[in-house]
Amino acid sequence: MDCRSDEELHQLVQESKVHTLEGMVADYIPALAKADLGSLSVAMAFPDGNCYSAGDVDKKATLQSISKVIALALALLDNGEEYVFQRVGMEPTGDPFNSIIKLETTKPHKPLNPMINAGALAVTSMIKGDSLDERLGRLIHLVELITGERGIGYNEEVATSELETADLNRSLAYYLKQYEVIEDDVETVMELYTKQCAIEMSSIGLAKIGLILAMDGKDPQTGETILPPRVASICKTFMVTCGMYNASGEFAIRVGVPAKSGVSGGIMAAVPYRCGIGIFGPALDERGNSIAGWDLMEKMSKKYDLSMF
Ligand SMILES: NC(=O)CC[C@H](N)C(=O)O
Numbered sequence: 001m002d003c004r005s006d007e008e009l010h011q012l013v014q015e016s017k018v019h020t021l022e023g024m025v026a027d028y029i030p031a032l033a034k035a036d037l038g039s040l041s042v043a044m045a046f047p048d049g050n051c052y053s054a055g056d057v058d059k060k061a062t063l064q065s066i067s068k069v070i071a072l073a074l075a076l077l078d079n080g081e082e083y084v085f086q087r088v089g090m091e092p093t094g095d096p097f098n099s100i101i102k103l104e105t106t107k108p109h110k111p112l113n114p115m116i117n118a119g120a121l122a123v124t125s126m127i128k129g130d131s132l133d134e135r136l137g138r139l140i141h142l143v144e145l146i147t148g149e150r151g152i153g154y155n156e157e158v159a160t161s162e163l164e165t166a167d168l169n170r171s172l173a174y175y176l177k178q179y180e181v182i183e184d185d186v187e188t189v190m191e192l193y194t195k196q197c198a199i200e201m202s203s204i205g206l207a208k209i210g211l212i213l214a215m216d217g218k219d220p221q222t223g224e225t226i227l228p229p230r231v232a233s234i235c236k237t238f239m240v241t242c243g244m245y246n247a248s249g250e251f252a253i254r255v256g257v258p259a260k261s262g263v264s265g266g267i268m269a270a271v272p273y274r275c276g277i278g279i280f281g282p283a284l285d286e287r288g289n290s291i292a293g294w295d296l297m298e299k300m301s302k303k304y305d306l307s308m309f
Helices: 006-022 030-034 064-087 101-105 117-125 132-147 156-165 167-178 186-197 203-214 229-242 245-254 291-304
Strands: 041-045 051-055 259-261 266-271 275-280
Touching (some): 006 041, 006 291, 041 203, 064 132, 064 186, 064 229, 064 266, 117 186, 203 266, 229 266, 245 291
Antiparallel strands (some): 259 266
């Protein structure tokens, strides 16, 4: 049985909320440290147009790593599969999302997948446009098409805070430039990437992204193809194998749906042909996933029998 009311989700949020106390907000991006540790929200969007939600759903938060999925979709549309996968691999790493180690030990020196920071920086550098503003504008426009929301923007404070402190990501980008995986100017890539990560929305927006991916790129309300099915399929596959960082295997066993997390505490999940799920809960576990969000996903998976495995 699918969820049929906000009240059902409210119950689950109340149960999972206790776990926020066991987590920590991300503070390596100083502006993210201001997030409310105890906050938790969830939304479920269904193909019939129903959307149920609970918790602090009006609060917006930044996408962070969830943006990597949309950037990948746009890079695939702009350049085609062959070009993208010549420069970025398809394998999980088992390492933290910002690790540099496999860049050196893997030959050729290309990032193992587009969901780790190294791979995402390479993918962002492939987004086409004549200026940084045009490239960011194209990405935001795609986010608007997918969520069906107008007026999507990015949080300038979070973007600037990350740009000023992102020396680890900067070093990944320079490493990739050395090996010609990135052709762009590194500072341009950094600026585009940090703005991309700072795109803001509510958990309802996240659920709508999940729904479009769940429906193979088609808007179930209008019948419009927003992403080609192949692009949606590649995105969902990476979400299963690498979407929850180095906890993706455990998440597949415990929850069993394609999902992508971000250090703002977001989780965006696509349950094939059933629904999209969006969660924001900024308290993170040691691997960088929303601690209460993960618990909530486990509870929802059991209650609504969501696992695809
Ligand atoms: N895991 C994440 O959400 C990482 C995104 C963040 N902007 C970073 O690059 O560090």
